[in-house]
Amino acid sequence: MAKKKFIVGSFTDEAVLFPAVKKVRRAGYKLHDVFTPFPIHGLDKEMGLRDTSLHTAGFIYGITGTTTAVSFITWALTIDWAINFGGKPYFALPAWIPVTFELTVLFAAVGMVLTFCWLCQLAPFVKKDHFNPRSTDDTFVMALECTGSTNESEAQQFLQSIGATDVKVETRETGWWLGSYANDRMRFEKN
């Protein structure tokens, strides 16, 4: 993964963070992400993020579950091993609805969890770097990505002017990697 430079600032107040996000976007900086300890309503809209397509994935998984259940039970109970249950027709759809429903839910739920993990790059043994560990506690951390045309000191001053504290320039590897934090942190501290 590519190493990139970021300008990182911390906020402690939502009322400062929201206008700050708006100002950053208006000033034309490339907003990498805002890290918060809890979900904040409306922040995604303010940041201009598009709606997630996780629902669509969930729908597709659900439909897959429905199809799997219906086609498998149909095959098993009408073609492969047809048994007469209490004089019901072999193709006894109402009796299969509960199983079909369960399989729909199972496929949708498990599929969506796995997709969510993949989208957020979460998995066992996978490490991700925090810009500021306090973003898991009580601080909102905003990271701007430095592009070729970003003036670092100007951007730092800008972040400070809109209410950020603890502003600094950091180099990070984007994405995720396997390993431990301690070793990886050293790679960056040498810079």
Add this chain to the structure above:
Amino acid sequence: MAIRSTFTVPKRFQTISMALMAFGLLSIIGLWVTSGSSNDPKEQARFWASLLQNSVFFLLVVNASMFFICITTLAWGGWQMAFRRVPEAISAVVPVIGVICGAILLAIVFGDNHTIYHWTDAEHVMHDPILSHKKGFLNKPFFAIATVITILGWSLLGYKMRQLSRKLDNEPIATLEERKKYIFNNTVWAALFIVLFSLTVMSSIPWLWLMSIDAHWYSTMYSWYTFASTFVSGIALIALFVIFLKNNDYLEYVNNEHLHDLGKFMFAFSVFWTYLWFSQFMLIWYANIPEETIYFQPRAHGIYKGIFWLMFIINFIAPLLILMTRSAKRNYGTVALMAVLIIFGHWLDFYQMVFPAVSPGKVPNIIYDLGIALGFVGLIMFVTGRALTKAPLLARNHPFVKESLIHHT
């Protein structure tokens, strides 16, 4: 047009509601001429069954508004405050349709025609072991008393809830203590309504009013299923009025966040209705006992097959697929369309609850029933419109109002 805080009934709205009521009256007269006045008791029953189906359905639908207010009050919900005056106004229709419905029910029970409720025929019940077992529940005095108490109870407790809400318009509450007391007071009255509601709509009243048409047959899920039917239609009705007011520049604080939540309710309770409908169907289908399957024979396989499956498509498949996405639930047009469709679908549901037992030989001409339904729609529009003018559209002084104004899903 500027945004206004009190509703004035537009001329066109008034005219349309009047026209619909006149049309409904014409349909009743037409049905009376073709069926009601005939000498054949079966034909007479077809007339009364139509009145029964329509009045019970629309009474339960408008009453669902008060149920919506009471559950949100009990849950200390705040999101609905921006449009709470709308369900309040709809619930003001309960006494009006309640009187009509009560009169129709009592006329059917105490009339000489026993085609609809054949347990009213004392001669017949004597020779019918099943019905004489049910005599403790299915008898005229109990039916009459339960009906009167129920309709009175809904009307009075609904009136009390509306008064509690309107009281604040003129006298704001200043202190925190008084606000807590007000919320507590509201909660107590809402809880009383819920108790009455669960003893009536959720358990006994659909058994008495609708299930006793098929007096030999019974299903313990019937009332829940009827409740789900009317609750989802009630939410759809609230959504329709909210959209209507929004289109006419009222309800300035309602935005598509509130609409989204109403859409979620419509979606969720459509699925809930299907769950109950299917649970009732599947157990009977699986057990395959003749006394029970006789209920579904004319509906799912007989001459009512078309209505039965059409209703299933409208009430389950359409909301499931159309209201599933977030953008559909936030779109005023889609929600309005689905609300109309859902109300129509559940009206069809009531149609197939009532008529297969009353008219087993042929499906009655549904045009008359639709005409009477439109008459009831006109009545609901008329009374709700008038009730909306009586109070400001926002309960400004309610302690939870702020929560609704900043509501975000």
